[in-house]
Amino acid sequence: MVFSSLIFLFQFLTICLLLYFIIPSIKLKNILLLVASLFFYAWGEPVWVTLLIFSALLDYTVSNLMFKKGSPKAWLIISVVLNLSLLITFKFSGFIIQNINALTSSHIPDPGFMLPIGISFYTFQTMSYTIDVYRKKVPPERSFIDFITYVSLFPQLIAGPIVRYSDISKELKSRKPDILNGVRRFIIGLGKKVLLANTAGALVGEYLGRINSMSVLSSWVGVFFFSLQIYFDFSGYSDMAIGLGKLFGFQFLENFEYPYISKSITEFWRRWHISLSSFFRDYLYIPLGGNRKLQVRNMLIVWALTGLWHGASWNFVLWGLYYFVFLVIEKYIFQRSPVKAPAAVRHVYTLFVVMVGWAVFYFTSISELRTALSVMFGFSGNPGYYASDLPMLTSHVVFIVAAIIACMPFSKLCGRIFDHFIEKSSMLTVLATAAQTVFLCAILFWSTSALVGSTFNPFLYFRF
């Protein structure tokens, strides 16, 4: 099930919230969340829910036996190896076999596993928990119900953020919902996903689907739309997750902090998918030696794996290494340079690097990627622009303006202006509050219309 669907919003979530607020005790609330989460997962993946349960059972057992029997390190290795094996088997086995076949001209059959939803997220979560227990940062969770509730918690199960046990362990025992902020955050996330990401997505298909014959200008417009799509899709989903978390009383950490306003790639990665970068930092980069020894090697490993985590294909590895190169350049050249480029130049540089990066991310086949880059950089012989490029672009101007505004910390700016005046006038506060309320209600209503609209399916050959 996905958040941006009618069945989730109006059936699953409605019933879930209703029961949640009726049920009195935290224990029962946790059981409800667990049942709801397993149902949520099994709705699309009835078989693979067993993997999720297995992963939870594994780390629950390992963490509870760690300091009771045998060597803690051995238990840790068992957990890491088994979790990574799950991930490798289900996410990477096809990719590995294809590469072995290509290299050795052998014909090992691809087992053809389907990628179970959310496996990249929950294996990382359970692993991080066991490592934290090993490092004695958190005590092992005694209640299996609470532990599996944490692992399977539906707000963050499918697309993150990667929530660490240490961040919510206290809330599993006692918590208070933050309904007002939760609702607000959820609606904003829903709007980002349904009204911005989906619209951008339709345009991406229009543009990048025929990159071969595109003009240079349109190829960049296509990549621009993809940059919008991936940001709104992912950050919208994170916003919904954070909002739902608040509704149930959990405080998940922020996952995106307006990445497109960054002025360097280093800054971009501090603002983009924060829970993933901090996972790699804490559980891989620092254990490898971090800044202290062999920093470049450590960065290389981390970025190759960050790329691979995004998908079982070489273009993702390339995408990770592409960032490695820019991060190293920034670290060893830019940051040591006594002269700094003006902010606008640094901003344009960052957006340029990020957009080219998204092209690498989008085209999963290397030959398509080569074509795309040759079109984008004018090596393909395609014209710079077509006369029709402009009317095509201007017909989406409302969307583009809305999307650009939504990429910027506009609401924060409004908040600051608002705070400035708030001391002086109740009238202004009433007006601003009313505007915000109407805006949020309208977003919810419009998103619902768009969700219904996405199922508009007139049939040509009916009633004959």
Added chain:
Amino acid sequence: MQTQRNTKIMKTGGIVTAVFFAVFLLVLGYFSFFGERREISEAENREVAQMPEFTYDTWVSGEFSEEYDNYVADNFPWRDDFLQVNADINSVYTQVSFDDEGVWIENRFLYKDRGMGLYYPTDEDLATYTDAINYVKERLPDTDIYVMLIPGAFNFYAPLKFQDPTTMSDKNIERTFDKISDDVNKVNIYSALEDAKDDYIYFRTDFHWTARGAYCAYKVFADMAGYDPVSLDEMRHAIVDGDFPGELILEMHEPEALKEAPDFVEVFFPELEYTAMMYADTDMVDGTPIEIVRDAVNWWNKYYVFNKGDQPLIHINTENKNGKSLLVIKDSFANAMTAFMVCDYEDVYYMDYRLIKADIFSFVEEHSIDSVLFLNKLTLDRSISMFIHMENEVR
């Protein structure tokens, strides 16, 4: 004091939003479970998805959840109103038109009183389609293989400023033909249609072409196949009773310009004896007689006068005892061409690749077919490749 009051005001705003959220979810949630169910959607002109049957198999395969999603969506309370709201908002949000020179609605283009389809393939569609056609030629080296790609009306009638060179049908037909083996006969109908564009060759409220449009294309095919095309003057001609408010009206959310100016349908009858039977599969048992063209149809969609709409398989046997046989692998555009096609062959087979499972290679052999025509929209539907490679599955 002031700050406290303002915090209170803001909190009230938050409460109003939360209450709206709760009521919105509860009301729509309640009616999505217990609301009225309908069988037919007038606005979308189709049957509404019904509650799927829950079994272990349908659950494990994911079929149940998929069908249940459709069921909830189709029976969503006030569905038609939400659809209309969405269409209205979208017309501002994503399809801004700064003048009266036309507007995109649901990927169709509206210009004055004409709705238009624009068909073009993605790079991947094109590669998949051309590979499939080349494969057919490899497997059937002694059969004449023809490919005819049908453009939508857009490139003929939309204002120039909207014409994107990458979606231009003539360019895309050329691009596609370049990737198809020279042993295949490439029937390029673009210029024939362009020359005739001032005639009534495309409907204005429907994405299909008219019988006259189909005739233009048929003439190019006949020239290429090496016979004299039948002349329209030699055929009996009729206008179908009643207006034809085409599919685009529905798909484009009923624009007034189209609603007020429906189409009419003109038909031509072949002047020869023939029998036509339709079949559900390639075993061709238990056929039903069918009229390939009629001058009346008791339904608003008058395009059904041709072949009674899309059929999995139609076999037409004519009085031309010349031994010539043709298999047409087709979509709905081919229907308007049947009346012309039958004039030159002894046997014509119309196979709709979307509605039938077939091993076309055995079929060609069994029925001694000497020509195969792929007659497809220029979207180059990728599923045609699956259809062609279905031989093992069918066996």
